[in-house]
């Protein structure tokens with residue numbers, strides 16, 4: 001818990017106990033432990049009772065979690081076995097149910113399925129002050145970054161990646177997929193650095209190959225990507241639209257992923273020009289090969305710039321190929337449209353057409369305070385708010401995009417709030433989903449695999 005302001009105020013005039021400030025009650029004080037532990041031992045998380053949480057339909061419930069799974073949901077006073085007997089272990093009678101190991105009062109908190117971050121760049125995070133991008137566009141960021149990445153140490157990357165992971169988790173995500181640069185100047189250093197992170201989450205790592213990956217000039221980059229897969233990368237990635245031969249780039253990546261039985265996650269058409277469109281090439285290649293390990297197409301900006309009939313036709317092929325599309329509003333609002341003197345396009349993909357076609361559309365945060373996006377708060381609720389404002393999603397659509405749909409894109413088990421579901425949850429001080437997205441209140445409790453992974457409380461003081 002952060003240090004409260006009152007402790008930083010030096011008081012010289014004595015006051016009586018009843019006078020003056022009374023600070024807000026910190027959340028840690030709301031955790032009640034029922035399972036005894038010895039000195040130095042961590043909390044027992046075998047069971048957890050979240051009391052008085054509000055669900056998105058407005059109901060107030062208790063949620064009882066056992067062994068990482070939601071075991072019961074009931075009216076306050078009814079879900080957890082502790083309510084049968086709130087007495088201590090010592091005074092319970094034989095046959096009475098065990099109290100939960102840990103109990104938390106979440107009155108005033110909305111309970112949501114935890115979001116995941118489907119598209120991050122942990123190796124680039126928090127580098128904006130070191131890597132200038134005066135043009136503010138994609139190629140400016142690429143030029144600045146390629147020059148900088150030769151200078152990065154493994155230790156530096158690991159430290160920034162760990163800080164970013166903690167920020168994402170504190171805000172509510174329970175899994176992250178990160179792209180990690182593989183190529184000249186950085187070689188495999190970024191991958192080694194991210195593999196070495198010590199943080200609450202071991203992210204899914206996409207080996208993000210450098211261009212070109214095609215032709216004789218691409219031989220070294222292809223070798224590095226193969227090495228990255230052998231070292232333990234979880235997903236194969238690249239950026240075919242920036243390759244001299246996008247089709248060959250896609251085919252190489254698909255083959256590499258198929259051989260390794262790994263998913264594929266490509267940066268696709270991160271440009272306003274609707275032609276050439278590599279998304280259609282990707283869909284055709286996936287359909288032709290029957291690739292079955294999961295494909296994500298990130299960005300797909302061009303698709304949003306096409307005449308609707310053309311975009312619809314491609315969207316149908318994308319859906320048929322089972323490709324999930326990840327829309328990345330932060331970075332694309334930042335990078336795209338700078339050449340337009342009036343009415344700059346928003347740079348988002350054709351979300352509505354893709355959904356109508358039956359494709360999975362997820363939302364991600366992408367760059368976090370680096371030259372590709374100098375803003376960013378590592379918060380899925382920031383992404384959701386932008387999907388509402390810039391993409392015209394409803395709050396429910398936007399939250400689905402950063403939670404349920406993002407999980408589908410990453411091949412993760414879904415976590416709807418219901419008995420039997422994985423207890424990956426975000427509780428946030430709010431009365432409705434719309435309010436949660438609008439305020440993105442800092443008061444949050446993040447539950448991952450049935451235990452509290454992060455707990456944040458904001459205290460505002462009004463010194464008198």
Ligand SMILES: [Zn+2]
Nearest residue numbers: 121179267366
């Ligand atoms: Zn990206």
